[in-house]
Amino acid sequence: MDMLCPAYCKCEHRSATCDGSNKTVKLTYIPKFPSDITKVVFINNNISNLSRSTLKNLSPLTITNLDLKNNKITIIHKDTFADMKHLVKLDISGNDQVRIENVQNCLRSLPSTLKELLLNHMLWHPLNNMNTMFDGLKKGQIRKIELSHSYLKPFSGKWFAGLNSLTDIDISWNSIGDKDLNFKGLNNLKWLSLIGNYLNYVPDFCTGDLYKLETLLLSNTRLANLINLQNNTRCLRQLTTLHLNGIAVPIIPNNAFSELKSLKVLEMTKMSTQLKKILPLAFNSSSLSSLSYSKSDRFIFCKTGVQMGYFEPKTLFKFCPSLTMLDLSHNFIEFTNQEIRDMFSPLINLREIKLQYLDLVLMPRHFFHQFPCLQGIYLDHNMILPWTNGKEIFQGLTNLTELHISSNRIGHFSSTSFPENILKTLKSIDLTGNQFSCTCKLTWFKHWMKNTKVKLLNETYYNCDDRTKLQDYNPTYIACSNIIFLITVSVGGGVCFLLAATILVYSCRWRIRFHIYKILSSSHYYQQIDGDDYRYSAYVIYCYEDFKWVKHELIPKMEEKHGLHLCIPHRDFELGKVFADNIVEHMNLSKTVITVLSNNFAKNEWCLFQLAVARSKLSKDGTFSIFPVMLEEIDFKNMNSSLYSLIKLSSYAAWNFDERGVELFWDKL
Known part of the structure; x- marks a missing residue:
């Protein structure tokens, strides 16, 4: 035993x-x-x-x-x-x-x-x-x-003389400096980790015997630039994998990786906020198949970034035609801008794209068709709302097998959410973390779940918005048809009443809202924010055309009467400093952000840029908040997805010249 x-x-x-x-x-x-x-x-x-x-x-x-x-x-x-x-x-x-x-x-x-x-x-x-x-x-x-x-340190390849089978060495986090490396004697080395060492410059790997090296890890070093990368790695003809995560370089230079003729995998995640520019030929590599450029919080792929010369969208991915995997998660990408969307057009061989944690509210339309070979889409951990225009989203995709859209705000699906070509090729889908609206809107989806051969990842964890299990909700077409009939009759009978009531409510709207506010206020629904740990009570985002209102209405009321300290860019920004740096630094010193919304705001690129920075900060800081002020109704033609989600998902204060309306506005603010 x-x-x-x-x-x-x-x-x-x-x-x-x-x-x-x-x-x-x-x-x-x-x-x-x-x-x-x-x-x-x-x-x-x-x-x-x-x-x-x-x-x-x-x-x-x-x-x-x-x-x-x-x-x-x-x-x-x-x-x-x-x-x-x-x-x-x-x-x-x-x-x-x-x-x-x-x-x-x-x-x-x-x-x-x-x-x-x-x-x-x-x-x-x-x-x-x-x-x-x-x-x-x-x-x-x-x-x-x-x-x-x-x-x-110092490190010498002579330590391993005679070890002819040795292929992997890890000498990470050893405080090795620029003059502490000697690679002589490592003829058979294939894998080398220099992570976390005190390297200010890319070592000259051509002075050693690293001709068989396949994987090189230089992440979290002190690299100040990548100027010498092309020359100092030119002899690494068999290198397939290069990691440069967490480094603090200001520029990714042209042709940095062009001499690495076998390079397949490049990781540049968690890049420091010092990165200011990606030159047009930075990713020039005919062999590169996988690029990870995620978690670069400061770098924003938008029209403003193009105007400031941070990157050139026409050439960013033009010279890496073999790319099959692209990860741009944890960044900001302005999908509503056509120039930014066209940036991806050279990637016709892309098979997997990761767009996680981008604060997306709407599924990108007419975008994925650029990638006819696409097999996997990762859009999880965004704020995506339900959609019905599946053909506009998934058109041209005949090879898609994986779709990851977990942890969004997708409450339901309809028969038009996914076109037939997608349902035929799809093998797995992840919907975990979406709070489903378990009503008759979900009838088609529940029927599809029971009959589909698509693998529903973590299906037992799908929940309704009332915290019940989705698998316990089983609507029928008959029951829901009766409900639809009753709803139709009820709505039709109530239309006349609503039309009459609407006229009355509209004429008394401010009085009604005023009394509602008073009730909420008396029950301590609104609480004073404690801002002792911040220099500013609020950072104010506004366009130049609305500065008169900020100067004559907002500042006197909030600062002179109530003693709050607002951050006003015209007044408080440091002269001579880069405008983008001023924005980030002063926003970090503010407890909250007030957005003065108007049609001028919606058309102003710098206003939208500041809003993007604020939303990025909101997703990372649970104590931070954004409070919209609506100076005027924004025309539909000026509305983009960012403004739409802000207005849709926030409680805002609307400016009005009506006496009661003005009183309610200031009390709410």
Whole structure:
């Protein structure tokens, strides 16, 4: 009979885990395990002296993976791993009290089967004897060595001389500087991580022997520019993957990646706010197939950005014709502008597009037809409302198999939401996080759910807006037809009454709204915002034509009478500073934003730009708010999706010259 899993450990799927991180009891020995265990994770315990005897309970087992992280080990004997005949992966990271000589000697007892060695967080400083550190591994077939978070500088490829099977090295977060790198001797290296090191310039990878390198990770370094990237990587002919996430460069220069003839995957996410410009030929690469440019909060793809020279839409993607995956999530894209929409037209081979977290309210019409090969669309985590014009949205797509529209505001679907060509090719759809309006509007969709072969991802989590499960709502065509008939009769009979009532209500509208407001006010429905932690009570967005109203109405009432401090761009912006920087800095110092809406506002690019910045801040800061002031009704021809959603989803104060209307306006504001 096989033994049970020991106390303070968990055993499952041929793996045993003894983690002392959240326990009062920390094991001081390695216990016996069931005979089928091949992986042992013994971490965050207390073994100061690691020897062959310490591992005696593991010697009868076929252990291929041994994890001994963070065990406060101070001594490792040279024959410690002599009985671990089948070991493939060893991790002794986080034991930073072990002397480097101890580790060097114990490596000689490792079997030739070892493929991966992890020595992270060892804090070996200063370095000694590193040139012979890994001599004990020469007899084996080691493929990967991790040495992150250990102050290993200067770094030399000579440390790994004789390790002919070594293909992967991780030396991330080692405080390595521009003059601390020597790649000589790494002839067979295919994967290299330099993440988090103190590199101000792109290293010259052509002075080493990295001709076989396929993956290079330079994320979160201190790169100040990419000027030397083209020249210093020209010899990396086999490089397929390059990561430049989280760097602070002001410009992505022309032809930065053009010499990387095999480049397939480029990641440039979480770019710093210092990025001001993407030059026309920045993404010039005939081989590039995957581009991730997401979470660049400061960079906005809109008409204003074009006018300021931040990027050139006609050429941005013109010279990467092989692109099949594009991720522009967590940015701002002005889909209502035709010039911005045309920016995507060269990407005829695109198969997957990610447009998540863009604050989209409406599905982009006449946009996706540019990508006839498109197979996957990711539009989740926006604010998309229901649509009925499916043909205008999905026209031309004959290969779409995946549609991700979870976490939006889609309350229902109709028979016209998706055209037939989409329903025929679609294999999976994700609608999680949408609060469905469980009424007769959902009849078609519920019928489709029951009969479709499309996989509904996480279907059991679909909810109605009353918090009930969507799967429990089952309307029938007959019941809903009766309801529709009753509604039609009721509406028809009430039209005459409503017409008469509307005239009466309109003539007394301000008096009615005034009394409603008084009732809400008396019940403490409106509360005073505490703005002690901000320089300004509110940031005011207005166009030049409406400044007279701001100066003679808003400022006297809010500042002189009520003692509030408003941020007025004409008055409070710092002279000489870039206008866009002034906007962001002063908005961050304001508790809320007041938008003075008018037809002039709707046609003013800078007003719309400020509104976009405010909405981006709103999506990230739960304490921030936007309060619209309606100076006049906005004509339909001037309405865009951004203004429509602001007015539709917000409670606004409307200016009026009626005495009661004016009183209500100021009380509400």
